[in-house]
Amino acid sequence: MPFAPPRLCSCGNIVPSGERCACQIASDRARKARHDRRRPSARERGYNNEWRKARAAYLIAHPYCVRCGKPASHVDHITPHKGDDRLFWDRTNWQSLCAHCHNSTKQREERQQVQQ
Template sequence: MPKPPHVCSCGRVVPHGERCACQIARTRARNKRHDQRRPMAAQRGYNHTWRKARLEFLKYFPVCARCGSPATVVDHIIPHKGDDRLFWDKSNWQALCKPCHDRQKQREERAHV
């Protein structure tokens, strides 16, 4: 039996498992505000040198450390927060697939803030 729809805080009825258009718009606006304050990727250290090191690391560790899928992201186990020593410490790197990095890892980091 299908699950019933829910009522959004704006009053719209939304099918189960979906988000209301107002929720999507709020999320996009929040992300845009965050991105405007955030330094560019190259300013955070993710430059050509990082891209080369990342590709080399993924050659040796092609599988996600969490789920076993093909890895596409090199993640810093301990967030470096601008610390170059921690940024380049390969023992602080792990190979992850994009879904594990974007969902699980980011959720963990937000919980520790």
């Protein structure tokens, strides 16, 4: 199996193929921390006890991921609600997703929609 050669990071370190430099990891952590400081808490965004009860009931009624068919663990808003209470509680805007589909596939799609 062929291997890619190590690469030179912008900070000057030599990084093995397929790995990230420590400076890149630190930069990502700092960027995410800046974002989290500005972001309202989950409770402030509507994810409270009432949501937890509704989410649990929805997962009982829809136990499988709509994308891959594995057991679902997340209730996702198909259209991001962005603070709109009507859209937040609209059950036709909900879908059951497994952790993988929610945390990788769906997030990637939402990032691409924002960039377009």
